[in-house]
Amino acid sequence: MDHQAQLVVVKVGSNVLTKADGSPDRERMASLVKQLVFLKEQGLQVVLVSSGAVAFARKHITFEEKTESVVRKQILASVGQIDIIHAYKDLFQKEGHQIAQIVVTPQDFRSRRHYLNIKDCLLGLLNHGIIPVINENDAVAVTELMFTDNDELASMTAAMIDAHTLILLTNVDGIYRGHPDDPASQLIELVSRKTSGVSRYISTSKSSFGRGGMHSKMKMAKKAAFLGIHVYIANGNREDVLHDFYNKKLKATYFEPDSSKPNLRKWVAHSDNYTKGEVHINEGAKEALYSDEVTSLLPVGIGSVIGDFAKGDIVRIRDEHGEKIGLGKAEYSSKKAIERIGLNNQKPLIHYNYLYLFKYHNV
Secondary structure, X not given: OOOOOOEEEXXXXXXXXXXXXXXXXXXXXXXXXXXXXXXXXXXXXXXXXXXXHHHHHHOOOOOOOOOOHHHHHHHHHHHHHHHHHHHHHHHHHHOOOOEEEEEEOOHHHHOHHHHHHHHHHHHHHHHOOOEEEEEEOOOOOOHHHOOOOXXXXXXXXXXXXXXXXXXXXXXXXXXXXXXXXXXXOEEOOEEOOOOOOHHHHOOOOOOOOOOOOHHHHHHHHHHXXXXXXXXXXXXXXXXXXXXXXXXXXXXEEEEOOXXXXXXXXXXXXXXXXXXXXXXXXXXXXXXXXXXXXXXOEOHHHEEEEEEOOXXXXXXXXXXXXXXXXXXXXEOOOHHHHHHHOOOOOOOOOEEEEEEEEHHHHOO
């Protein structure tokens, strides 16, 4: 694997940047910055997705008991975001490198125009030698409009900029066959394209800090790997974790990538929360989509159309039993789709290039 000009997205979890008492682990942060600079100085392009803002504010703010938990979170996130970005700026500056801050919400990924705008911004920064540091805008995000966690944001970012590699840093070496604390548990070092059933090994407990559990990491890793990205879940608390990655000695769970997908399909794959409508398809259409042939979704295979969508909107695809099977970009409106239900010789409602089927990343 050639390292030259690789684009690498590194996501650092709250549990890596936070000590047991909830305060920020500045030594760990400094070590990771040095390692990110090392990757950059070897010719790689680096994007950092960082959690941990709340930890930077936790010790400085006291709340009245009646303060709602959502408001507490917003205050901690917005105050902490200033501190964490200043800490990163100082650390990178000491190493002679400049950073930029990008703060996003899922809404920014909803429209194709916004999506491409963020992509152009990130690639522009990278081309000027500036390291983008990305985080969710937790201060304004409300639950139903939030990313599942920063693993989802990192996966979306990696897909958006056609990254070669995504590294999700957490506080364990990867996914184990058993509980990570059990010495008898084995690390699963490879999840190939054909591997299934890995999720049965994962405990449902989340880390003390941050929203993301291991199940979420694996789901996002599988999705990114399907889209053609090399993915590692690794231990950010290990000394030299990113040096080990560069030197191909990383102890981690590695997800083998599928063939790379067109950027438009990468956008569709991450649009499940932004659908404007649904189409229910018959068994024949489902079989056609699941076959090895390149197949678009034609009106003849559609049984019903739900919701009001326009050309270019993302629609959800369900089978006859109501099971969610995929996502696609509509080639025309719901009004036209309803008129063409069951008809032959019609333009596809969803072209193959803008179709994403969930069955390919079952875990």
